[in-house]
Amino acid sequence: MRRLLVEAAAVSAVDTVLSLGPARLEVHNAADAGAAVGESDRVPELTRYLLRAHDRRIRAVLGEVLAGGPSRLIVLTGESSTGKTRALYEALVDLAPSAPLLHPVGDLDLLELLDEGRVRSGCVVWLNEAQRFLYNRDAAARLRAVMTATPGIAVVGTLWNNPYWNELTEVSGGNSGHDQARALLTHPATTVRIDVPVYLNSNDLDAWRSLAGSSGDRRLQQALAAGVGDGKVVQHLSGGPELLAEYLAAGEGGSLFTAAEHALITAALDARRLGHHGPFPAALLATAADGDLAPRHRSPDPQWAEPALHALTTGVRADGSRTDIRNTLTALTAVYARSGAPAAYEPADYLDQHARRLRAERYGTPALWDALIEHTVSPDDQDRLAEAAWERGLRTTAVRLWSKATMVGHLTGGLLKLGEALDPDEFAATFTAARVDLRNPYVLRGLFQKRATRSQALATLMDRDPAAHADLTKPSAVAWLLRVLHAMNAEQAVATLVARDPATNAGLTDLSRVWELCEALEAVGAEQQALVLIERAVAHADLTGPDAVAWFLWHLREAGAERAIATLVDREPAVRCDVTDAYGAANLISRLHQTGALRQVAILAERAARHAELASWFRTMSLYSALCRVGAERDVEVLLERLGVHGGTDTAQIVTELWKTGAKEQAKVLAARAAANAELTDPRAVARALMALHVVGAAETLLDRDPAAHADLTDPEAVAALIWALRDTGDEQAFRALLGRDLAAHADLSRPDAVAWLLSALLKLNADETVTALLDRDPAAQVDLANPLAVTLLRVVLDKAGAEQAVSILERRAKDAGHLPESFAPYGREPDGSPSPPWTARTIMDPLG
Template identity: 50%
Template sequence: MRDLRQQWEMKREESGASASLVVLQELVRRRPGGAGFDGKRVSDWAPRDETSFKVPQAGSDDRVLALVRVWAEPAGEPVNERWWRDLLEEAREEQARERRHRHDPQAGPGAEGPAFETVATLGARALEVHAAVLPDHSPDEAVPDLPPYLSRAHDDELFAALRPVLDGGPSLLAMMTGDSSSGKTRALYEALRDLAPDRPLLRPLGAESLLGLLRSGRVETGVVLWLNETQRFLYGSNGESAAVELHQLLQRRAGVLVVGTLWQHPYWSELTGQGTPGAVHAHAAALLTGPCTRHIPVPSELTAADRVRWQELAHRHGDRRLTQALKAGAKDNRVVQHLSGGPELLVAYRRGPGEHFSHVEHALITAALDARRLGHRAPLPAALLAAAADGALDARHRPADPHWCAQALAALSTGRRPDGSRTDIRNTLTPLTALRARSGEEAAYEPADYLDQHTRRQRAGVLGTASLWQALLEYTSDPEDLVDVTDHDVTTGLFDAALSRGLYKLATLILRKAVLAGQSVAECELVSLLSRRWDPRGHGLCWVAEHADLSRPVTTPSTASDAMKSIGIVQEGTPVLIDPTRPFELPREAAEAREIVAALHAAADRAATVHTFSKGMGVAAPQIGVGRRVAIVRPAEGDAITLLNPVVVEESSDTDEQFEGCLSFFDVRGKVPRPRTLEVRHQDFGGQFQTTIFTDGLARLVAHEVDHLDGVLYVARMAPGSSTISVAEYKGTGQNWWYSPRSGA
């Protein structure tokens, strides 16, 4: 790029034309994709001193290409767009590798993949910032996702709140609330891009994922935790647990920044208990209304002064999207919402099937909106949407193609049908979003939040089709979507939606499924429902007594492994369990080591609430999602042992074979041969080395945990041809291991 710049400037000087940054800026802005280009970027992207080069951030590729086209034009050089985009992506990956090396020198400069994501490496689209669109935008026209940004009063408040945290001050949850598409996420993105572009950023998928992060110790000082659409993380029992853990972390550790967004209604109001009787979300409310949270409302409408500045911004940058949004919002003053095309999408949906959306597409969108409205908070599986939509379609409109649903969902989530026609608004805003927990997995879907928010009131009294309710009953897998157990006095979820609509049989069947899924509150609700009216002979009550554990006060997971998973123990199949761990540099990393050891003891305490460990027990750092070389062992008798950077230096030839279990796959037990004596070299927090000899049961416990730190599970130590047995078959629960006297003793 530096060479292109020099050639362009030389050609301009030879022809007597100006090569100033002001002229260059105007030339670039006239090119496709150049809207909003700032001439100051030239000194970053093509500096005269190559050591000052800065890699263009994700999301700026269109402007870079517009600049390259201007520079290449005088020389008549063609611009290979794909080559340039690949080059920019490679540069960002190389930058990420360098960051990883700085963060983790042991990883080596050639290590693959970044150690962490940042705002700079992710870009706006990955962080779910709504793209801005043009009404007359052609798919072939290169337009950057984001227009120039108008900073408003809430941005000033946000910047003032974030700066002290980023300087190492008290931790904070910055919560932006407002209507859908009002600019909440964009405000957070702009603030972090300006103040913390290279800070490590963590993006959990939901409440369970957030809990795992918080319990793993990865949310450290200097980290940004991104909780866009925070309702995903705070509803349900996992959400309440996450609220407790997050609140405690913000109180005890400085320099952690958590950012999130919520609709003011219903989510902020519900989670903070405004207008709601009873403490339905007590821990979420304590977090959101406590001193660790800064609540910043985002207005849905522009002030008169904002409208003037918006117009000036549009004129200064020549961005037609700003002008069009201002014009579209002349009547309702919802200028920001018109920028993303939300109102236009709503109009397209309300026109009904056979217009912008086909009958099949409209039925799928309606199924997604109604499922969400009735209480299905998790992303919606394709099978649920297919069953609900198919039953709602008139026989004349049911397609013959067996792959009709996959094709329609792809069209609704990508914006493009197989024939090339469009389902999105202005080639950008789609009615559904496809979500995948991992690459290659089948997608689940969420409706566009603008559609969701603005159809809820209109469809509040709609009962829902029979096929929708049947699909919800059959395909809902999250027990808390069936019946929310956040507060035992108030039930919500699909059960409450069915009951309040007089669908008593459905409500009963939903509770039945919840009972089988292990929801303890569902048992009580089902007993209450059946005893009132519909079970005069007591058959239903007998079924509940047969299938429910009525002695438990709270939900009990269905298997031993599920129990361990529910308390934050990483389960088999997770890569961290088979990767060798990284040793600590002591005493330099003593503070981090102490935090992880504390987290291990907390995990052991939680495990002790769901199982009695008569033989003793241990927890290794990988089992709480941390790839560091430390474990703890709690013998059946005596004090706990901390194993920091342990290495087995000698083991006896005298071995024995006993059954072992592992918290990471606790449904089975396996017979494992182990040495009866183990000599282990390890360190204390000050870095001093010591050697300890362990014997018999304690040697077995220590060997098991050291194996974890080497990425080895006990099944790899079992004798050839032997296999594990189920917990039900195992007869040693509640008993200690037995050892024969040693020879010569």
């Protein structure tokens, strides 16, 4: 009986989406701007919910997982406050109200849940703000492994596109700390990415209006009214735009936040923007804020920050005055790692996202950097902050932060950037070699590449025997290490590594990486291990990725490994692989055909023709060509029919390719459909349709509708596309009419690449008056600096336009945003802006111990 009672108690203690509730799961509340004091307590916590297209997609995927299908990470991406978290909450309430819900508070908590075996079939793992978890490569790797091995696990999370999705999925060298997160997020077998729109479309606006009327909830009506100007209705529901406006006003003498409160918020926003991803300890914010306060605003109380932080997280000061928006949305949130632990703090995500753009060129005050050096404890945060400091010219600051991270074994190549001028006696390199974590097989990369001048550091590292410690589960990294050691003639180290049997221990998730290890083993004379690895791979490797399977087949065919090919084909990759990737499917169709696996070819051709994504013209036409080559005529027809119905974002290019290959009737159908569906207010859609029709000689059918008079002129890149489309179709009159609509006055100047495309088009077409009008709006001072490549593109085009002052302004802003680090070589500058005196790694690092 006692056992049963204990088990019953354990069951009842399991968290669910209903027991945790929206507040614990960080769902933004919606408050009533007109509510009287005390009335808000009687208002439902959440408004009624409007189902949109992304909600239906969430439910479809979630339903498959909850039914026992393969485990999936459903990650919603988009801007802040667009309803991502609410969408996940509502889907779970509908489909999994009683499912066990695991709610880790951070990456270490997630690792603990995984290691304890609590992430199992039938549970839901809640990863709101998923960057908190996935920047930890061990957490990302363990989560991916558990999901791959166990069906029925629903993992749900949210990420901003910029910076988090972009950073975590960026393809950089094997030394990237995000390789595990990228493998998790970009693999179609584990993750489904669903983008949540920033704006409501016209149908959604009508549905919102109807919902507001039928529910009588004035919060919905207020959000609709507030969103008339900027279209961000969902964002206004939580009060994000209002909070941002109050923060900006406070910096100009507004009244919602005191000077001390504003300084604390600014410290949190700048620290997060510069790379501190974890919650902030109070001491960090207090130190940074106090150093930036004017003397008249400083308090004699050494605990001055405590009441200010309490007011900013609860929304109310000791005197009863408010610091929040509509008694609901606060500028900071208190986070507790466990009960009784000191509070740490997070900025409101809407403030965070927009401050990244508005404060991009603020490179950080001396007080902020001092606080970050003193109070940042996470090596990952220290590494990111160091990189941000280096890029902004704060090089001695960067060295201090990198040193702290390296002292605990964190793998960073930062100290190896110093070069001969700043590290003449190899102090930094040897310091790194003596402390770096040897589990990562790439630890030799920086030192080996500079071995001619880093002999002492390299010797220090080799004395620690990296071959005996390297993590063998990463085949590509182990392959690299084997080749490096072999090239160094470190045969004893090679023997040590081979003796640890990497062929048996290597992970088999990515077959293209597995082959790298096969070749490396063969190159160092471990042919038998290479054969063992091949046998393991063909029998047990993940066959989800069609491109990786295709390349593995090609390598096997080149090696004449007929038995291995037969084993792999017998596992039916055509049935197992994900066919949404049209290019990968095309590659695998071709390789299977070369091996004579015609039944597999037929299966895969049918699946790909029906289910491949058709957004990219190159990938789509790769599949079309592959189907033609293998004689899959019926599947070609299916694909062409889908193209005629759905088209894609690259309609004009697909029409061109179809026309070239002789599918002229289908090209005409697709072009005609593009013309019929083109929304005249969308210049990009009109440009695509015009180019498609031009290929088949029927552009006049769309030009007769006078698209130049109807196009929305807000997006400069889209307008540039329309300009070129009108020119290429020979409609000089329409082109001139478009220029006559004062393009410069309407253009949104936030995106540097978009401005560059429009300016470039106008320059090439000698539209001098419009160029002058556009430059008069000073785009160099207004563009968002988040994308370095886009900023560089605009700089090049402004230079071609002879806009020297604009180039100077943009270069200054780019330098302070960290986009021109080479301009600070070699010694950099101090946080106060003064040039740093000459220094070496030893002079900076020796005092740190």
